[in-house]
Amino acid sequence: MTGDAGLARLSEALESAFSAAGAPEGFSPGLERPRDPTHGDWASNAALVLAKRLGQPPRALAARVCELIDPAAAGIAAVEVAGPGFLNFRLSDRSIWPRLTEVIEAGPDWGRTRASPPLRVNVEFVSANPTGPLHVAHGRGAALGDAVASLLEWAGHDVTREFYVNDAGRQIELLGESVEARYEEAAGRPAAVPEGGYHGEYVRDVAMAIRDAAGPEFLASLAPEERRARLRREAVRLLREEQAEDLSRFGVEMDLFYSERSLYESGAIDRLLEALEDGGLIYRSEGATWLRTSDYGDEKDRVLIKSDGSFTYFLPDLAYHLDKARRGFDIAIDVWGADHQGHEKRMLAALRGLSCPDLLEVLIIQLVTVLRDGREVRMSKRAGRFVTLGELVDETGADVARYFFLMRRAEVHLNFDLDLALDTSDANPVYKVQYAHARMCSVFRRAGVVAGEVPPSLEVPDGFGTPAEREVALSVLRLPEVIAAAAGSRAPHLVCAYLEEAAGLVNAWYHQGNLDPAQRILAEVPERAARIRLARAVQLTLRNGLRALGLSAPETMTRDAK
């Protein structure tokens, strides 16, 4: 829960040095991590930023700050002026070890930070129509939404995971008619799936399941209207259950499934229409009722009530989003597929018109292409032919599928490479990270220690045996800031990149022992206890990083016989 205490020390020492050098009140020098390790552990460009204001050459200013900074207070071993006026800092090894102690003490909470202020955040994702199984695109939304939610929790916010169920409206009617057609067919009566209806094989399965559960005589005894209503209701219920089951197997647990139908029943839609009427935000034209979204940034006004009297999708959806504000959420994050991108402007505009300008944040995720043997696996929703999320999880496992969905930014088209996903070597980034974690656990078993009982702090060693060891230690310390940054920018892929890098450093460190047995973690040398503690710190870091993304961190992994 601590953030980075070592960085805070350096930051304070640097600030007071700048202040003594004549920096204006309230100036806080920036610190960043240089890409090039020869530039030290931390660097500041503050002298360049201030040079003009203070009327001094950047290098001279930097040199002055160099003299003024107190190395002991800052926890640094060296500071130097570089290039046009950068300050490069090298942390002292003695200041790093106590921070590893903090990592071990934090244990399962290592990586969590406190948010100020903590916000109530609603993350809405998947929200698939209950008209069929979830497919791979839903999987990407599920992985991303759940990971963003989790990262926000790790960053100290209060999060609700929510699925909006479109259990009303035209698509549900079509589903009911499609199921009815399959039911009639099975009874030997001629019937056809309606125009725009659902043709997938699962529709037949659903129809049969309902018939068998209710008893064929019972359904046959109902009046046609009643039977259709029942088939529709039962189909929605079954498909919702199936979706929830698929999500659960994928490791996603929703806090709330919010029913669209409930908005009609609670009167929320009527109240919204009244409020819109009173506010003069709607008008009638060509027999329809329109919302003045173009007054608030949309390209054109949008229909809420069609000329046949039925509602568009937009009306209940708007009522739903207003309800999120009513329930007290500070932020509502919606995860939408690229095909819904056109709705973003109208929803933001409508909420602006209804005095909720800052509520909604929309994350648009681009499409997913599944590749097998380097070729695209073609999908067709109309023909009901697609890769379902369930099939994907069966084939790759939940961890692999989730990781592959998360490792790219949401804005880029995703190529899901099934061949790489099924590779169990370190070439597969998921296994690379999980293996590194399992290796550390193996070291504990070999040493006969229980991971949770590794003492956080014995005496602090003077330094690190090798540069590889030092790099691992510094990498470990970055977890909280990486998670907080990923949460802030709603970008789980930043955590993936970090974990892969950390795993690479761990592997390099570990494999040194193969070349030189004295470098093994468990070598009988004085450094052994310190190395076990570093192994524990890195194991916690990998595990908590994986968990913050919603993945597991196995302690043992069996490899398939080759």
Place this chain on the structure above:
RNA sequence: GCGCCCGUAGCUCAGUUGGAUCAGAGCACCGGCCUUCUAAGCCGGGGGUCCCAGGUUCGAGUCCUGGCGGGCGCGCCA
């Protein structure tokens, strides 16, 4: 035609909030090492006009403008 997203190594992509110490990773390829602290590795190497052209700046892969190329969306469907 309009809107959103993308364009960086052979391939897949990172590059954090408006820059500096930014030409990067993984895979593939080539060369060397290891056969283990179980978990298919480790080290090194080649390879790039960061789509193009302007602009802002002391400084642009990053910001602005205009092009070009690709994806998606533009219903009183959801």
